[in-house]
Amino acid sequence: MFEMKQNAETVTKESLRNCRFATEDVLPAVADRQIRRYSAERATTLGNGYHGKVDIYFQTADGTTKRVQTTVWATDADFLTLKAGASLPLRSVLGFDFY
Numbered sequence: 001m002f003e004m005k006q007n008a009e010t011v012t013k014e015s016l017r018n019c020r021f022a023t024e025d026v027l028p029a030v031a032d033r034q035i036r037r038y039s040a041e042r043a044t045t046l047g048n049g050y051h052g053k054v055d056i057y058f059q060t061a062d063g064t065t066k067r068v069q070t071t072v073w074a075t076d077a078d079f080l081t082l083k084a085g086a087s088l089p090l091r092s093v094l095g096f097d098f099y
Contacts, residue, residue: 008066010067021059036095036096040090044072054097078090
């Protein structure tokens with residue numbers, strides 16, 4: 001799975017609407033995608049049950065790695081729904097950091 005990079009640019013959830021995302025999945029391995037899906041469900045449980053925040057590392061269409069610190073309200077097969085109605089395509093997510 002993806003190693004969290006310290007040099008990832010931190011962005012606000014409000015700025016996600018200005019980001020462009022690739023149509024291909026950033027994780028080539030099926031096992032990594034399964035772990036990501038499990039982590040997304042875990043982040044949703046943390047967000048709904050405890051209003052806990054997570055760091056989400058994702059990649060934009062130009063290959064830049066970014067990080068957003070937010071609460072995940074919902075997860076489906078294609079998107080994460082974040083606090084304040086922002087969304088992030090699951091295919092662009094590299095990993096999560098829970099704390």
